[in-house]
Amino acid sequence: MKQTIDQLPLNKEIADVLQQLGVKDKNPAYSTGLSWGGQEGGTTRSIHSPADGNLIATVHMATPEHYDKVVEAAQEAFKVWRKVPAPKRGEVVRQIGNKLREHKEALGKLVSYEMGKILQEGLGEVQEMIDICDFAVGLSRQLHGFTMHSERPEHRMYEQYHPLGVVGVISAFNFPVAVWSWNTMLAAVCGDVVIWKPSEKTPLTAIACQHIIRDALAENEIPEGVFNLIIGDAEIGSLMSHDKRVALISATGSTRMGKKVGEAVGARLGKSLLELGGNNAIILTENADLEMALNAIVFGAVGTCGQRCTSTRRLIVHESRYEQVKERLLKIYPNLPIGHPLDSTTLVGPLIDKDAVSAFNNALEKVQQEGGTLLTGGDVLSGEGYETGTYVKPAIVEAENHYEMVQEETFAPILYLIKYSGEVESAIEIQNGVRQGLSSAIFSTNLLETETFLGHWGSDCGIANVNIGTSGAEIGGAFGGEKETGGGRESGSDAWKVYMRRQTNTINYGRELPLAQGIQFKVMD
Incomplete structure (x- = not known):
């Protein structure tokens, strides 16, 4: 048997x-x-x-x-x-x-x-x-x-x-x-x-x-x-x-x-x-170093099978680089090694359980109903090595930031690809246009763009990175985010x-009792 x-x-x-x-x-x-x-x-x-x-x-x-x-x-x-x-x-x-x-x-x-x-x-x-x-x-x-x-x-x-x-x-x-x-x-x-x-x-x-x-x-x-x-x-x-x-x-x-x-x-x-929750974005400007960015994008999107609060959910790309970025990602994603997490060759392990798989499937279905285009992935794997039903192919979806599912955090490997035009301020507006505010990143070799991103009119997230991804924080810095991320550190x-x-302490080491603000108050016997 x-x-x-x-x-x-x-x-x-x-x-x-x-x-x-x-x-x-x-x-x-x-x-x-x-x-x-x-x-x-x-x-x-x-x-x-x-x-x-x-x-x-x-x-x-x-x-x-x-x-x-x-x-x-x-x-x-x-x-x-x-x-x-x-x-x-x-x-x-x-x-x-x-x-x-x-x-x-x-x-x-x-x-x-x-x-x-x-x-x-x-x-x-x-x-x-x-x-x-x-x-x-x-x-x-x-x-x-x-x-x-x-x-x-x-x-x-x-x-x-x-x-x-x-x-x-x-x-x-x-x-x-x-x-x-x-x-x-x-x-x-x-x-x-x-x-x-x-x-x-x-x-x-x-x-x-x-x-x-x-x-x-x-x-x-x-x-x-x-x-x-x-x-x-x-x-x-x-x-x-x-x-x-x-x-x-x-x-x-x-x-x-x-x-x-x-x-x-x-x-x-x-x-x-x-x-x-986090709904983290990477901005790729027209001045981005794409070779540097690609590893950060993919690790951010598929690391921990998309189950990090700092996972990259949205990739906001300047129109001049959009097709190039899409083409490169569509070559990388189908070749991602998916399998047992203890296998040294694996880069993508399973989702935590079948409820997470259902959330993955539902999100992909709904975002396509809203007008999104599934470019790659989205399958639940089966067969030898995948008997648990918890292994999925990471997905890339062309989408717009206002879509309901793009506004939500789905704890799964779904990357929404979003195009922007104009100056970096347009991309920052898209990035900030969600309820969550945990981690954010920009890839650019242009100092004016990166400093705008880091300015107080730039990223509204608790974490804002330049030329590194959204995922993976060092313990020396305070970790946490704003808005619906909770505000904790x-x-x-x-x-x-x-x-x-x-506790604030005040010690009087004199022989008089002057009051603050110059108040005069003296009791008589």
């Missing part, structure tokens, strides 16, 4: 990876750092690889009772962790970074196999975690405030930053571990404790991370509740968002999800950091400030 795809045994390579990373056949619903719980009650979820459909492992899904246990542990841990000197907190993060270095290859393979991104991207995601640990270590000695001159004599004024409390991190499937590290390592050196709810589609990489950092926590006698993990569905995310005990919610996902989180957190006057620069509460 022939086995179905989800009955096939895992290959030895993946089985070894799971063993090395501590991922079991059945995994608990939560961890408070050193210990695990949640095997009782609740439901279980089976996690299959989008690469070959094989069952990787199952996880217990947390209940509200499990959630309360984790929050209570976090609250108690905060009382201790906030008193640890920041450089000492940084030392723990340094050791976590070293643990990630030791397990980079294994964790990168699991990221690739569970999520579907190619191995190079999986390894790159783990490297991003290592890099943010290094950044956070340096930051732990630079949590600086500011000193101001007081208008009152013999007074000193300054600002300082204090730990915020319990930070909730809700991450998405497309970057199953990196976004957690962006938030957690910065929050940790700031003195906060973290509760991480990963996507229910990719919880195994999160479980692996918790196992990886456990030794560093134990060796430094870090109390339970500083680094927490909870596996759950939207109910757990909703509990976090509404919970007054959680000072900050950092949520990555769709704009629709972000609006719900923002509404819930805002209603209780909490803090939220939202990293939401993570990772580098001064993004650390969101994880702290700001």
Whole structure:
């Protein structure tokens, strides 16, 4: 009797990876750092690889009772962790970074196999975690405030930053571990404790991370509740968002999800950091270096199978270069190696699941109904190696920016090819003419064009690049976007400030009590 795809045994390579990373056949619903719980009650979820459909492992899904246990542990841990000197907190993060270095290859393979991104991207995601640990270590000695001159004599004024409390991190499937590290390592050196709810589609990489950092926590006698993990569905995310005990919610996902989180957190006057949808464009002017641009365009459009928030969705090309660009892309796209993400020759892996495939198909159908022309791709692959039904051929569609589907973010490899005429301002207007504002790029060797793009009348996105693509950000810069992207900032620069509460202090070291603004007020006996 022939086995179905989800009955096939895992290959030895993946089985070894799971063993090395501590991922079991059945995994608990939560961890408070050193210990695990949640095997009782609740439901279980089976996690299959989008690469070959094989069952990787199952996880217990947390209940509200499990959630309360984790929050209570976090609250108690905060009382201790906030008193640890920041450089000492940084030392723990340094050791976590070293643990990630030791397990980079294994964790990168699991990221690739569970999520579907190619191995190079999986390894790159783990490297991003290592890099943010290094950044956070340096930051732990630079949590600086500011000193101001007081208008009152013999007074000193300054600002300082204090730990915020319990930070909730809700991450998405497309970057199953990196976004957690962006938030957690910065929050940790700031003195906060973290509760991480990963996507229910990719919880195994999160479980692996918790196992990886456990030794560093134990060796430094870090109390339970500083680094927490909870596996759950939207109910757990909703509990976090509404919970007054959680000072900050950092949520990555769709704009629709972000609006719900923002509404819930805002209603209780909490803090939220939202990293939401992108509808990113590359502008190719008549002065673009096409050879440089092509690799950026294709990686931006098909990398992670179009499932990055910074994926290139729109290519806005000057009419003088339009046919040349179209011709080159139509030669490249049919030859893209599509296949198993752990195959070193693969450049395009699968979509995360069949719901994503349906969204891909629906978007292509609707944009053609609006007048778009499908130039290449759009097929769902079948046959040997493609039995999961999650592999698709990346598509290129000639379109206009005002089309409803072009205005939407479809998390799939669809590139809309848009022509512009006139000066660069016309292209910038097209680029900015969407509700999202995450990443943007221009390819041009003309200084006047690039500086216009970077000016305050230019790109309205949180990220604006010149002669590089929209996808792939370094951890040293603050990451985030404007408009319906949410306005949050993570990772580098001064993004650390969101994880702290700001306090202004005034000290009177004289023997008089002058009031500000020269107010005279004196009480008499």
